[in-house]
Amino acid sequence: MFKKPINIISFLLLFVFAILPLVLGFGFAVAYSFGLIGVLNQGFTLDNWSALFENNDVVISFLYSGWLAIASLTLSVVISMAIAIFFHKKFSKGIYSYLVYMPLAFPSIVAAFFFAQFLGNSGILSRICYQLGIIDNIQSFPNLVNDQYSFGIIVAQFFLSLPFFTLLYTGLYQTERIDDYTQLANSLGAKNRQSIFRISIPILLKKSFPNIVMYFIFKIGAYEVPLLLGRSSPETVSVLAVRKLQKFNLYDIPQGYAVAVIYTIIILSLLMLVLKTNKNEYDI
Amino acid sequence: MSTTFKKRNILLWLLAISFITPIITLFFLSFSKNWRFPAILPQQFTLDNWSYLFFSGGNIAPSFLISLVIALSVALFATLLGFITSKYIAYHKYRKKLLMLTYFPFALSPVIFALCLKYYFIKMSLTGNVQGIILAQLIIAFPYSVIFFTGFWNQRIKQYEDLVSTLGGTTSYAFRKIVMPIAKSLILVCFFQCFLISWFEFGLTSIIGYGKVETLTIKVYQFITEANIFYAALSCCLLILPPVILLWFNKKFIIQQAK
Amino acid sequence: MFLEINHIKKKYKDKLVIQDVSFGLEAHQTLSILGKSGCGKSTLLKIIAGIEEQDNGDVFLNQKNISNTKSNERNIVYLFQEPLLFPNLNVFENIAFGLRIRKLAYADVVKKVEEMLENLELKDHAKKMPHQISGGQKQRVAFGRALIINPPLILLDEPFSSLDVETRATMQQLYKTIAEKFDITALFVTHDLKEALLMGDKISYMDKGLLEIFDSKKDFIEADKTGVKSEIEFWNNF
Numbered sequence: 001m002f003k004k005p006i007n008i009i010s011f012l013l014l015f016v017f018a019i020l021p022l023v024l025g026f027g028f029a030v031a032y033s034f035g036l037i038g039v040l041n042q043g044f045t046l047d048n049w050s051a052l053f054e055n056n057d058v059v060i061s062f063l064y065s066g067w068l069a070i071a072s073l074t075l076s077v078v079i080s081m082a083i084a085i086f087f088h089k090k091f092s093k094g095i096y097s098y099l100v101y102m103p104l105a106f107p108s109i110v111a112a113f114f115f116a117q118f119l120g121n122s123g124i125l126s127r128i129c130y131q132l133g134i135i136d137n138i139q140s141f142p143n144l145v146n147d148q149y150s151f152g153i154i155v156a157q158f159f160l161s162l163p164f165f166t167l168l169y170t171g172l173y174q175t176e177r178i179d180d181y182t183q184l185a186n187s188l189g190a191k192n193r194q195s196i197f198r199i200s201i202p203i204l205l206k207k208s209f210p211n212i213v214m215y216f217i218f219k220i221g222a223y224e225v226p227l228l229l230g231r232s233s234p235e236t237v238s239v240l241a242v243r244k245l246q247k248f249n250l251y252d253i254p255q256g257y258a259v260a261v262i263y264t265i266i267i268l269s270l271l272m273l274v275l276k277t278n279k280n281e282y283d284i
Numbered sequence: 285m286s287t288t289f290k291k292r293n294i295l296l297w298l299l300a301i302s303f304i305t306p307i308i309t310l311f312f313l314s315f316s317k318n319w320r321f322p323a324i325l326p327q328q329f330t331l332d333n334w335s336y337l338f339f340s341g342g343n344i345a346p347s348f349l350i351s352l353v354i355a356l357s358v359a360l361f362a363t364l365l366g367f368i369t370s371k372y373i374a375y376h377k378y379r380k381k382l383l384m385l386t387y388f389p390f391a392l393s394p395v396i397f398a399l400c401l402k403y404y405f406i407k408m409s410l411t412g413n414v415q416g417i418i419l420a421q422l423i424i425a426f427p428y429s430v431i432f433f434t435g436f437w438n439q440r441i442k443q444y445e446d447l448v449s450t451l452g453g454t455t456s457y458a459f460r461k462i463v464m465p466i467a468k469s470l471i472l473v474c475f476f477q478c479f480l481i482s483w484f485e486f487g488l489t490s491i492i493g494y495g496k497v498e499t500l501t502i503k504v505y506q507f508i509t510e511a512n513i514f515y516a517a518l519s520c521c522l523l524i525l526p527p528v529i530l531l532w533f534n535k536k537f538i539i540q541q542a543k
Numbered sequence: 544m545f546l547e548i549n550h551i552k553k554k555y556k557d558k559l560v561i562q563d564v565s566f567g568l569e570a571h572q573t574l575s576i577l578g579k580s581g582c583g584k585s586t587l588l589k590i591i592a593g594i595e596e597q598d599n600g601d602v603f604l605n606q607k608n609i610s611n612t613k614s615n616e617r618n619i620v621y622l623f624q625e626p627l628l629f630p631n632l633n634v635f636e637n638i639a640f641g642l643r644i645r646k647l648a649y650a651d652v653v654k655k656v657e658e659m660l661e662n663l664e665l666k667d668h669a670k671k672m673p674h675q676i677s678g679g680q681k682q683r684v685a686f687g688r689a690l691i692i693n694p695p696l697i698l699l700d701e702p703f704s705s706l707d708v709e710t711r712a713t714m715q716q717l718y719k720t721i722a723e724k725f726d727i728t729a730l731f732v733t734h735d736l737k738e739a740l741l742m743g744d745k746i747s748y749m750d751k752g753l754l755e756i757f758d759s760k761k762d763f764i765e766a767d768k769t770g771v772k773s774e775i776e777f778w779n780n781f
Binding site: 006007009010011013014017018019021022024025026028029083086087090095096098099100101102103104105106107108109110111113114116117118122124126127128130131138159214217218220221222223224228237238241242245246256257260263264267268271272275 | 292296304305306307309321324365368371372373380383387389392394395396397399422427483485486491501505516517520531532
């Protein structure tokens, strides 16, 4: 197995930086959630888990995180696909090909801050509406951040993921030779609409499916954007876990680790599913 | 025909504006004072925010430096170690299984991962200091780098190595004279990406750093919670600056590669 | 015998790629190995070059057992199907590569490489990068890179299969000339009947991990499995 010292080093690196943290972290969370370790531990108990499921908060939190991820992803996929189909030439070179990269320069926390300033009650959009006479005072502007529909979160996540998908689809548009297929379809008598819906979109969707699922996995764990633009209830998984583990109620800590355990199991199962079904490795 | 053309152009303009507005807004806000509703532009433009934060005890320069040191270290280690390890995985019998193991830590939410690892960091006295944050961020950036490079070690690179060997060169000679030069641009891209992973990181840094290590993202969060939007905007500008420069370079030579 | 192969065996997982191969080759001769894809001919060459390890058997070169010698110390050059020019080096440096490894003095390197460029009719292309020259030229550079270190044995793994018909014929001719001029000892693997006949001083046929050398070209032509007879029949009935 180890013919050369470099292989031993490589294996050790992989073990120390990737495998060990995962095993240690997951092991710690499991042990804590079952009362085996921790400040208040009294030996093995299922109390923390049953307490966690006494109300629906956790289930809602997972569903809410999933919904946010799906909503922002759907927006990004639809818009970026439209860009690829209609504007692929514009975005492959020139000024737009630079502009589309802009959000890539934004850390999540900066994007969240900007949208708070842009969409908030006293934000830029509200001021423009006031100046245009659409609203007559600050209260009549609808809540777009920390709102019950999570509008702000979805918009911010959409903004952050749009360049990623635009790059993906404009790239796929060329490598999958969508233009050739469309011309072929048209020569067989398909109308533009038909070739878009029957050829271009299905090909792009199929090819990008692993990427979409990967992005979904990342977005479920999103932290900064929901932290700044979300409400205190419902909370996303990351925000919930941090609240339970970082606040000073010691009884909450085992429950926080239980949340981490559920999250890890869900994510890793999803990941295994994508990597197994996808023969080619996901390209990052 | 001409109406659809116009519609298309309006859409493009909207997109362009939505890409640019955030940067311009943050930039303006960083030079502003007194921005009362309903004025669209601030009442006062000033250099005060910049001069206070940089020169009069605002402590933004140290944060910038700390972030830079952390990001450069993480990028350097992750790229270097990832390059070595990826070769081991790529040519391994159990390539697929090892690769999946590498994906695991990378796919988890950094903040939740950090919460699960915090105990060990406390035990090793690695909380609240720069070393601890570098190590913690490496746990995310290293797998990224490994995954990034596994695609590089394909059949062709293996053939180059074999060829050098039959021409009489050692493995290390092949590595220095052929493999490294071929991988050079990829290594640079990976370095940038790992730099950005670290530069953008907030959740994990706040938990392992205990808020004691004030990186730029931590500063932004502090200013936001203090409701000081002008200082927050200024820190945001500092955060955006290096990636904008980096992306420009990065994209430029990606295009050149493609040519 | 200059090269002696004794009872080489190789298994990949459960598949026996090379069953039991033994043969010998005199110095300054070229042995053609004809075989369909997947018959184990590439693996055999890689084992002789030391890139792959055999499960069983020995390789002797000039009476010396080199079975456990590392590939970079064997002095046997393996030429891949593709020219595999190093993309970061120009034509001159690609050819000079082996000399640089051996740390020759600069003046000697220049002299030898220029001579080689002359022989291969590549003089005008010395400063060009690999992507700027044609497929046939690339293959010539790959030849030069191998020949310049004067290897006692060269292994060619379908070197012309990616070239068009015309270039291929030119290259075959060039190989014959050079082989004579440099007294090359070589194994030449191909799946092309004509090429096997043309290139080899001796001809062998490989199938299902077994190799058979024919005593003469006449035997090769008369054997059923090589497919020469059916080829002749086809043209006769045409």
